[in-house]
Amino acid sequence: xxxxxxxxxxxxxxxxxxxxxxxxxxxxxxxxxxxxxxxxxxxxxxxxxxxxxxxxxxxxxxxxxxxxxxxxxxxxxxxxxxxxxxxxxxxxxxxxxxxxxxxxxxxxxxxxxxxxxxxxxxxxxxxxxxxxxxxxxxxxxxxxxxxxxx
Numbered sequence: 001x002x003x004x005x006x007x008x009x010x011x012x013x014x015x016x017x018x019x020x021x022x023x024x025x026x027x028x029x030x031x032x033x034x035x036x037x038x039x040x041x042x043x044x045x046x047x048x049x050x051x052x053x054x055x056x057x058x059x060x061x062x063x064x065x066x067x068x069x070x071x072x073x074x075x076x077x078x079x080x081x082x083x084x085x086x087x088x089x090x091x092x093x094x095x096x097x098x099x100x101x102x103x104x105x106x107x108x109x110x111x112x113x114x115x116x117x118x119x120x121x122x123x124x125x126x127x128x129x130x131x132x133x134x135x136x137x138x139x140x141x142x143x144x145x146x147x148x149x150x
């Protein structure tokens with residue numbers, strides 16, 4: 001029977017799976033407000049890739065979306081309390097035919113991610129995002145976070 005060592009306290013914790021909850025406003029000819037859940041996984045030191053799925057209310061009723069994204073962090077090791085990031089991807093919006101029906105869009109965004117709660121090694125961190133993809137977008141986000149990594 002082998003005994004495996006546990007990670008030492010000084011080692012950087014890797015966050016393999018990062019969840020997020022979001023509230024997004026999309027402003028276009030067919031505007032919408034959507035609640036969404038997403039997740040990302042590491043795609044390198046500075047990058048995370050993932051999927052976001054949302055549902056909400058548009059001008060003519062219920063609508064939804066899925067975003068396939070990649071996010072580039074300018075501070076992947078949490079050396080600053082607040083850190084800017086940029087990203088891009090593809091977005092699918094699923095709407096009523098009265099709102100031009102379902103369509104795919106290119107997505108680009110800029111954001112800033114906040115700090116962990118004071119003194120905590122993990123928890124939920126706030127983020128604010130603006131972008132373009134099927135209209136102008138503004139998102140308020142809460143992401144799971146760990147100490148020393150974004």
